[in-house]
Amino acid sequence: MEVIESVGGMQEVALGMRRQGLCIGLVPTMGFLHQGHMSLVQRARSECDRVIMSIFVNPLQFGPQEDFAAYPRNMERDLALAREAGVDYVFTPTGASMYPEGFSTCVEVGGAMTEKMCARSRPGHFRGVTTVVMKLFQIAGPDRAYFGQKDAQQALVIRKMAADLNLPLEIVTCPIVREADGLALSSRNVYLSPAERETALDLPRSLEVGRELVLKGERRAEQVRSAILGHLSASGAIRVDYVVACNGQTLDDVAELQGPVLLAAAVWVGKTRLIDNIYLEV
Amino acid sequence: MEVIESVGGMQEVALGMRRQGLCIGLVPTMGFLHQGHMSLVQRARSECDRVIMSIFVNPLQFGPQEDFAAYPRNMERDLALAREAGVDYVFTPTGASMYPEGFSTCVEVGGAMTEKMCARSRPGHFRGVTTVVMKLFQIAGPDRAYFGQKDAQQALVIRKMAADLNLPLEIVTCPIVREADGLALSSRNVYLSPAERETALDLPRSLEVGRELVLKGERRAEQVRSAILGHLSASGAIRVDYVVACNGQTLDDVAELQGPVLLAAAVWVGKTRLIDNIYLEV
Numbered sequence: 001m002e003v004i005e006s007v008g009g010m011q012e013v014a015l016g017m018r019r020q021g022l023c024i025g026l027v028p029t030m031g032f033l034h035q036g037h038m039s040l041v042q043r044a045r046s047e048c049d050r051v052i053m054s055i056f057v058n059p060l061q062f063g064p065q066e067d068f069a070a071y072p073r074n075m076e077r078d079l080a081l082a083r084e085a086g087v088d089y090v091f092t093p094t095g096a097s098m099y100p101e102g103f104s105t106c107v108e109v110g111g112a113m114t115e116k117m118c119a120r121s122r123p124g125h126f127r128g129v130t131t132v133v134m135k136l137f138q139i140a141g142p143d144r145a146y147f148g149q150k151d152a153q154q155a156l157v158i159r160k161m162a163a164d165l166n167l168p169l170e171i172v173t174c175p176i177v178r179e180a181d182g183l184a185l186s187s188r189n190v191y192l193s194p195a196e197r198e199t200a201l202d203l204p205r206s207l208e209v210g211r212e213l214v215l216k217g218e219r220r221a222e223q224v225r226s227a228i229l230g231h232l233s234a235s236g237a238i239r240v241d242y243v244v245a246c247n248g249q250t251l252d253d254v255a256e257l258q259g260p261v262l263l264a265a266a267v268w269v270g271k272t273r274l275i276d277n278i279y280l281e282v
Numbered sequence: 283m284e285v286i287e288s289v290g291g292m293q294e295v296a297l298g299m300r301r302q303g304l305c306i307g308l309v310p311t312m313g314f315l316h317q318g319h320m321s322l323v324q325r326a327r328s329e330c331d332r333v334i335m336s337i338f339v340n341p342l343q344f345g346p347q348e349d350f351a352a353y354p355r356n357m358e359r360d361l362a363l364a365r366e367a368g369v370d371y372v373f374t375p376t377g378a379s380m381y382p383e384g385f386s387t388c389v390e391v392g393g394a395m396t397e398k399m400c401a402r403s404r405p406g407h408f409r410g411v412t413t414v415v416m417k418l419f420q421i422a423g424p425d426r427a428y429f430g431q432k433d434a435q436q437a438l439v440i441r442k443m444a445a446d447l448n449l450p451l452e453i454v455t456c457p458i459v460r461e462a463d464g465l466a467l468s469s470r471n472v473y474l475s476p477a478e479r480e481t482a483l484d485l486p487r488s489l490e491v492g493r494e495l496v497l498k499g500e501r502r503a504e505q506v507r508s509a510i511l512g513h514l515s516a517s518g519a520i521r522v523d524y525v526v527a528c529n530g531q532t533l534d535d536v537a538e539l540q541g542p543v544l545l546a547a548a549v550w551v552g553k554t555r556l557i558d559n560i561y562l563e564v
Contacts, residue, residue, distance in 0.1 A: 011450055019303050104393035105412075105446035111386035130387075131447075138448040164387035165413075166420040168293055 001083045003090045007098070007139055010091045014052070014141040022049040026142035028133060031055040032072040032187035033081045036177040040146040041085040043174050052140045053082050054091040056098065061128030072190050091140060098135060107134045109157050109164070113251050117153050118266060118275065121241050129154055130161045137167060144170045148177075150184050152264055152277045156251060176277075178204065184276045191272040199237040200269045206231035207278045210245060210263040214280060219257045221245040228265060241266035241273065248279050258282050283365045285372045289380070289421055292373045296334070296423040304331040308424035310415060313337040314354040314469035315363045318459040322428040323367040325456050334422045335364050336373040338380065343410030354472050373422060380417060389416045391442050395533050399435050400548060400557065403523050411436055412443045419449060426452045430459075432466050434546055434559045438533060458558075460486065466558045473554040481519040482551045488513035489560045492527060492545040496562055501539050503527040510547060523548035523555065530561050540564050 004010045017024055025048030027040045037053075044051045055078055062068035075092065082090050107130045108114070114126045137145065147155045155173045162171050177185045182204040183197070192200055210228040218224055224245040232240050246253050248260030257280075264277035286292045299306055307330030309322045319335075326333045337360055344350035357374065364372050389412045390396070396408045419427065429437045437455045444453050459467045464486040465479070474482055492510040500506055506527040514522050528535055530542030539562075546559035 007448060011448065015450060018300065021301050102393075103446050104395075105389070105391045105443050107387070107389050107416075107447070109387045111384075113386075134389075135448050138450055141450065161387050164385050165389070166289060166293065166417050168297060168420055168423065 001079075001087055001090065003079060003092060005092050005094065005097075007093055010052075010089070010093070011139045011141075013089060014139065017050055018141050023144070024048060024140065024142045025051045026136065026140045026145045027051065027053045027087075028136050028145065028147070029053060029055055030057045030071065030187065031078045032074055032190070033078045034177075034185045034187065036148050036150060036185040038081065038085050039177050040148060040174050041082070041087055043172065044144065044146050045086050047172075048144060050088045051086065052089045052091055052142065053087045054093075054136050054140065056091075056093055056132070056136075058098075058128060058132040059095055060099070060132055061125050063122055063124065066122070067188075067191075072187055091136075098132070106131045107161060107165075109160050113153070113157055113160060116251060117242055117244060117264065119153075121266070121273075126154070126157050130157060133158055134161070134165075137169065142169050144172050146172045146174060149173050149279065150176045150186065150276065152248075152262055152279065153251065156249070182208075184274075186274065188272055188274065192269060196237070196269045196272065199235060200272075200274055202232060202235045202238055203265060203267055203269075203274055203276045206243075207263050207265060207276055211278050211280065214257060214261065214263075214282060219282070221254050221257050224257065224263065228263060232265065232267060237269065239268040241268060283361075283369055283372065285361060285374060287374050287376065287379075289375055292334075292371070292375075293421045293423075295371060296421065299332055300423050305426070306330060306422065306424045307333045308418065308422045308427045309333065309335045309369075310418050310427065310429070311335060311337055312339045312353065312469065313360045314356055314472070315360045316459075316467045316469065318430050318432060318467040320363065320367050321459050322430060322456050323364070323369055325454065326426065326428050327368050329454075330426060332370045333368065334371045334373055334424065335369045336375075336418050336422065337364075338373075338375055338414070338418075340380075340410060340414040341377055342381070342414055343407050345404055345406065348404070349470075354469055373418075380414070388413045389443060389447075391439050391446070395435070395439055395442060398533060399524055399526060399546065401435075403548070403555075408436070408439050412439060415440055416443070416447075419451065424451050426454050428454045428456060431455050431561065432458045432468065432558065434530075434544055434561065435533065438531070464490075466556075468556065470554055470556065474551060478519070478551045478554065481517060482554075482556055484514060484517045484520055485547060485549055485551075485556055485558045488525075489545050489547060489558055493560050493562065496539060496543065496545075496564060501564070503536050503539050506539065506545065510545060514547065514549060519551065521550040523550060 025044030206228045243265045248262035261280040266275045307326030488510045525547045530544035543562040548557045
């Protein structure tokens with residue numbers, strides 16, 4: 001496994017692999033790796049000749065009041081995990097090399113998809129995500145890029161960017177990986193105290209309540225949403241950011257649930273913001 | 283020479299060429315070709331294994347009051363010229379295939395470079411340019427892309443986009459091609475009546491006045507700008523949009539001309555908007 005810090009160096013290696021006709025898989029991460037990330041690597045490993053993992057805590061996607069400085073980092077452990085998982089190249093650029101002085105370009109997906117859910121409480125977040133992902137795509141030149149379904153809105157926004165801009169690559173979305181008790185893996189789980197960790201379980205449980213309602217035949221989006229919200233609100237220790245039961249491809253609000261459906265929620269547990277979702281075909 | 287209308291078809295051909303290790307040159311145009319365009323093809327022909335020319339009048343870069351519908355088109359003649367010049371592939375997408383329903387992504391270079399000069403009278407223009415150029419880059423996968431210096435601001439904005447987003451390609455800017463009497467070639471020159479064609483000569487002449495002043499040692503930007511403006515204003519038939527004497531790489535205003543210098547102007551002659559510029563190393 002090779003660790004490459006330089007943008008130009010990574011780009012040169014990727015261009016060389018493309019010239020050799022090798023299929024490149026890219027797993028973009030912000031590090032502090034967990035089994036969710038590693039499931040992306042496994043998928044990439046099984047589908048591509050070479051796997052590049054990027055580790056970059058992207059300042060552009062954090063708001064001024066958010067946890068950029070505090071975001072957990074552990075490069076040594078990350079590199080060991082990446083090596084163990086069979087990553088070929090880890091790309092670890094510096095902030096200054098990704099955003100040199102005078103940097104002033106952005107890639108933005110407009111429309112409803114970037115105006116609701118996480119966009120409301122994180123203005124500019126998705127613009128930061130699409131901009132850095134576009135840069136990573138240009139640097140690493142992947143044939144396939146792997147994202148986790150846990151960030152459902154992010155995965156859809158990136159998919160839309162790729163379609164609208166004709167990016168010559170495939171976006172692969174991989175299932176959420178959960179702890180045995182149901183909590184979705186997240187680098188931010190490390191922020192949780194033992195009591196908060198227990199409280200946080202109401203997030204996946206509330207979504208399960210929604211899923212069961214749908215499986216029992218409920219099709220009214222508002223009823224399903226209310227049930228999820230009701231479960232979350234029952235816990236005095238959780239502050240709800242949003243709950244949606246919407247179209248799972250466009251994120252459009254719907255009255256009746258049919259076809260692809262996304263049940264998603266974001267909550268605050270103490271100072272930690274957690275998101276989770278369930279995707280259903282109805 | 284092959285003419286390809288389908289986005290997917292063009293992308294497949296380009297990916298195939300890349301896999302073969304062929305160097306691809308892209309000449310993006312809006313058609314109605316003249317010797318300016320052909321000089322880009324010649325340069326591409328001399329530096330690349332394969333030359334792709336795109337012909338697409340991009341609606342996204344025209345304002346609602348602008349000449350999108352009236353913009354001159356002559357595909358038959360364009361294809362003959364392209365074939366004669368040794369273009370390998372002409373990419374002629376439809377508007378509907380480039381911007382399908384629900385298209386909502388943009389690429390935007392921010393900052394002073396896209397707030398002055400042509401941006402003032404053409405809001406959204408450069409966003410339309412960078413978005414379509416990004417799409418063309420993703421579709422045609424060029425190693426080098428060729429742009430004319432006549433659109434000096436456009437060339438700099440595209441260069442900035444390519445640098446900021448780490449595009450794995452080289453932007454090549456080629457010199458302005460002029461008529462014998464000095465008028466810069468432009469597809470829009472066809473709009474000019476014989477009398478307007480004569481009036482239009484004051485545009486290159488005014489810039490020459492500016493150049494001569496600089497060559498004689500004048501370094502005060504405002505003096506040079508005033509001289510150009512004075513020459514243009516002397517013609518009652520010209521309406522000045524802007525005149526600048528600025529840094530030729532950043533487009534920043536400067537008090538003293540040194541290093542790369544751009545003398546540029548945009549004017550209205552009747553209903554036709556014309557631009558021209560002179561680049562100098564001081």
